[in-house]
Amino acid sequence: MTKVAFIGAGKIGQTIAFNVIMGGYVDEAIIYDIIPELPEKFEHELRHALASRKLKTEVLGTNNIDDVSGSDIVVITAGKPRKPGMSRRDLFVDNAKIMIDLADKIAKKNRGAIYIMVANPVDMMASVFMKYSGEYTISTGDQVETMRMRSYLAKKLKVPVYDINGYVGGEHGEDAVVLWSTVTVKGKPFTEEMGVSKSEVEDYVKKIPGEIIRVMGGTTWGPGTIIEEIVRAIALNENKVMSIAFPHKYEDEVIHVSEPVVVGKTIGPSLEPLLDEKDRWHLMASIKDFYSVYKENLKQLEESISAK
Numbered sequence: 001m002t003k004v005a006f007i008g009a010g011k012i013g014q015t016i017a018f019n020v021i022m023g024g025y026v027d028e029a030i031i032y033d034i035i036p037e038l039p040e041k042f043e044h045e046l047r048h049a050l051a052s053r054k055l056k057t058e059v060l061g062t063n064n065i066d067d068v069s070g071s072d073i074v075v076i077t078a079g080k081p082r083k084p085g086m087s088r089r090d091l092f093v094d095n096a097k098i099m100i101d102l103a104d105k106i107a108k109k110n111r112g113a114i115y116i117m118v119a120n121p122v123d124m125m126a127s128v129f130m131k132y133s134g135e136y137t138i139s140t141g142d143q144v145e146t147m148r149m150r151s152y153l154a155k156k157l158k159v160p161v162y163d164i165n166g167y168v169g170g171e172h173g174e175d176a177v178v179l180w181s182t183v184t185v186k187g188k189p190f191t192e193e194m195g196v197s198k199s200e201v202e203d204y205v206k207k208i209p210g211e212i213i214r215v216m217g218g219t220t221w222g223p224g225t226i227i228e229e230i231v232r233a234i235a236l237n238e239n240k241v242m243s244i245a246f247p248h249k250y251e252d253e254v255i256h257v258s259e260p261v262v263v264g265k266t267i268g269p270s271l272e273p274l275l276d277e278k279d280r281w282h283l284m285a286s287i288k289d290f291y292s293v294y295k296e297n298l299k300q301l302e303e304s305i306s307a308k
């Protein structure tokens with residue numbers, strides 16, 4: 001019996017919820033948003049789709065946060081999306097205020113759930129939510145970049161995408177790094193002699209989301225499918241290796257940075273010890289950078305809250 005809650009029913013929230021619910025492996029789903037009637041009408045849409053697929057998943061769309069209770073998995077997409085030209089980190093203060101409010105309202109009614117953060121800046125929002133709720137939180141992190149990297153290599157090298165393996169790590173977004181020591185093509189370690197340069201792949205992974213946002217107004221289908229796989233891995237205890245951001249204790253904070261890790265009902269162990277020295281150095285640099293930006297952002301957040 002698996003119950004999943006979706007907090008936020010905007011573009012990405014709807015896409016993830018649709019994919020998860022149509023997967024047929026969830027017994028109950030609750031969809032919550034603050035926009036009047038939106039979750040309720042989305043519930044009707046889902047019921048129609050479920051009828052067509054002959055699935056008996058129980059779905060509730062609601063504007064009442066008290067309905068969000070007893071969940072095993074909580075997927076949080078509530079928050080502002082970035083506009084063209086904005087960085088994910090620009091959303092920190094506004095979206096962190098939403099996370100603090102949600103931590104207060106939903107954590108006590110869903111104790112022991114795994115919380116999956118999607119709202120940006122996603123890794124920092126996971127750290128904020130965990131800090132204020134005390135609940136185990138992961139971020140979808142670089143699993144999205146990982147699939148962008150694999151898809152680009154497959155297209156360039158003209159091989160099926162399932163012949164490409166490997167991961168992207170570090171903070172989700174502009175600072176994510178391809179963990180080249182993990183990348184293989186048809187089981188062989190990647191080399192530039194295969195016909196594509198590392199910098200070209202890195203450039204694609206960094207720039208493509210901004211380009212999609214500029215033209216399509218947001219990224220949905222890619223992340224919506226990739227994030228469904230994270231939910232599925234947890235719900236079905238698949239123990240699959242994914243590059244998601246999970247809690248790391250660093251200095252005086254718990255922070256979230258992605259590295260390949262086994263994902264099931266519990267998260268871990270990490271594959272970080274198997275990376276080469278260069279990739280491990282990149283991850284450590286990314287943890288240090290995350291920590292200093294995060295501390296600075298927390299300061300701004302506190303100033304903004306106390307200025308009210």
Ligand SMILES: NC(=O)c1ccc[n+]([C@@H]2O[C@H](COP(=O)([O-])OP(=O)(O)OC[C@H]3O[C@@H](n4cnc5c(N)ncnc54)[C@H](O)[C@@H]3O)[C@@H](O)[C@H]2O)c1
Pocket residue numbers: 007008009010011012013032033034035077078079080081082091095098117118119120121122140141144218219220223
């Ligand atoms: N992690 C990823 O890979 C990834 C991918 C795509 C989008 N995102 C992020 O997800 C977030 C949502 O993006 P979107 O395109 O769906 O935006 P959107 O504007 O379409 O949807 C956001 C939804 O959140 C709701 N919301 C706001 N405050 C809320 C609250 N307190 N409680 C419940 N619902 C609330 C809004 O009413 C809206 O329906 C953004 O921060 C975006 O950057 C992350």
